[in-house]
Amino acid sequence: MFEPAMRHLLDAYIRADESKVLSTFDDMTLVDLLVERPEEAVDSLPGGIRGNGRSVAETIENNVRRLIVDEMSVNPRYYERMSSLLDALIRQRREEAIAYEDYLMQVSALAAKVRGGEDGGSYPSDINTPALRAIYDNLPDELLAERVAEPGAQPWLILEKLGRWPLIRRFGKP
Numbered sequence: 001m002f003e004p005a006m007r008h009l010l011d012a013y014i015r016a017d018e019s020k021v022l023s024t025f026d027d028m029t030l031v032d033l034l035v036e037r038p039e040e041a042v043d044s045l046p047g048g049i050r051g052n053g054r055s056v057a058e059t060i061e062n063n064v065r066r067l068i069v070d071e072m073s074v075n076p077r078y079y080e081r082m083s084s085l086l087d088a089l090i091r092q093r094r095e096e097a098i099a100y101e102d103y104l105m106q107v108s109a110l111a112a113k114v115r116g117g118e119d120g121g122s123y124p125s126d127i128n129t130p131a132l133r134a135i136y137d138n139l140p141d142e143l144l145a146e147r148v149a150e151p152g153a154q155p156w157l158i159l160e161k162l163g164r165w166p167l168i169r170r171f172g173k174p
Helices: 003-013 030-036 053-071 076-094 100-116 130-138 142-149 155-162 165-171
Strands: none
Touching (some): 053 100, 076 100, 076 130
C-alpha cells in the first residue's frame, strides 16, 4: 500500500551519486593487510592519511589496539602483554627513538602476534591450541599450568573448578 508512494518520494526528492572507492582493502582489515602484505598496507590507506606519517602510525596503532581490546576476554594475560608492547612502540615512535620504517616493521610483527594469538614458542609443546594457550596463561600458579600441559590432562575440568567459565564458553569443551 505504501510502497509505490514511498518509491515516488525517493525518486523525486533523493539523489545519490555513484560511490567512489577511497581505499581497496579487498575485504581485509587494516591489521590483516599489515600482517599479510605490510609493504602494501600504507599504500592502501586513503590519500589524506597516507601522506602523513603520524596519521599512518596512529591509524595502525588504533586498529591494533582495537583488535587487542576485542580479543582481551579470550586470553587476558596474553593480550595485556601485547598491549604493553604496543604502548612501548608508541612511546618510541613519539620520542622519535625509532625510525619510521623500523616502526612499521615492528608494529607489523606485533600485529601478527596479536592476530595469531601466539607468542613464538614460549609454551610447552603440548600447549598447541589457542584454547590451551589461554588456559595455560590464565591459571593462577605454575603448578596448575604444568598439570594442564601434562599428556592426557583435562584442562576443562580444571577450568570448571576454578570458575573460568568465559574461556569454556569461548572455546567449548572438546
